[in-house]
């Protein structure tokens with residue numbers, strides 16, 4: 229099982245962000261720390277015999293936590309569950325919030341992987357995004373992490389930013405590659421409802437790159453990172469051999485995960501549930517919301533929706549093992565339809581997306597979802 233801890237605090241809200249995150253004073257952070265320890269103890273009563281293969285501190289900005297607090301949380305987790313000796317322990321870091329001392333303390337606490345939110349090597353873009361750091365801060369944070377002894381570092385970059393040209397994005401990739409991280413995540417900017425960017429987009433859509441530019445950025449990412457020795461293993465993720473992010477990969481491979489903290493989601497058995505997102509209620513007592521038991525149809529949709537995000541794709545054999553009662557043929561027909569368009573490939577019984585297919589993955593997933601619906605209704609596909 230994978231463990232996720234949500235740390236919802238940020239120095240300030242970025243202009244594009246719709247995550248569950250907000251600024252918080254010291255008293256609030258202390259209260260939240262106590263609530264997390266309580267949740268870990270409570271989860272232990274149910275899951276104490278579960279083997280934990282990865283722990284992920286996500287947010288928000290987990291790197292606002294002091295090393296001592298991270299250490300207390302990890303000790304509590306080790307008492308609560310069976311944490312594997314080789315457990316991958318990742319901490320998301322915002323470059324504007326770390327010091328050498330803090331990174332060394334994370335390392336001593338047991339964190340063995342950092343995911344650093346660099347986003348861009350262009351200060352103009354960082355300022356538009358509302359990030360609290362410059363490119364220089366990001367580079368310094370990365371080098372400090374190396375000095376602290378981290379040999380597994382991931383960085384996040386964003387593409388299709390307002391006013392961003394292909395050349396500017398290429399320069400970000402070059403600069404990021406010069407740091408030689410073990411892992412790179414490259415995400416398209418998504419304009420989320422309710423954000424500052426959504427209001428901007430409504431008034432001035434032409435300030436944002438068009439679809440053609442963003443497709444060229446995506447293809448440039450695949451080309452440059454592959455050439456530099458990274459293997460693409462998911463639509464937006466690339467790793468040097470041996471450095472795939474275990475936590476994220478587990479998510480796409482249908483592994484169970486348990487979320488601790490405000491609004492954290494879990495997937496255990498066939499149940500998906502989410503902790504309350506209400507701050508005051510969470511501090512008093514955790515309650516879960518949106519409990520759903522996945523139907524057979526939903527499981528099949530997820531099998532494709534998650535599995536085909538991976539470059540290795542899915543196989544008919546895996547499908548037959550998970551859904552012995554369901555005929556694969558209608559899905560195969562849908563996949564073959566996209567294969568003739570060069571969007572899906574088939575190799576050794578596995579179906580996966582081509583780079584062009586990744587650019588229109590939503591269309592393909594929707595069609596596979598519709599296939600599931602038709603099978604359920606017993607109709608033709």
Ligand code: SF4
Pocket residue numbers: 237238239240241242245246247249287288289322
């Ligand atoms: S640092 Fe991350 S979580 Fe916090 S506001 Fe910015 S994008 Fe959102």
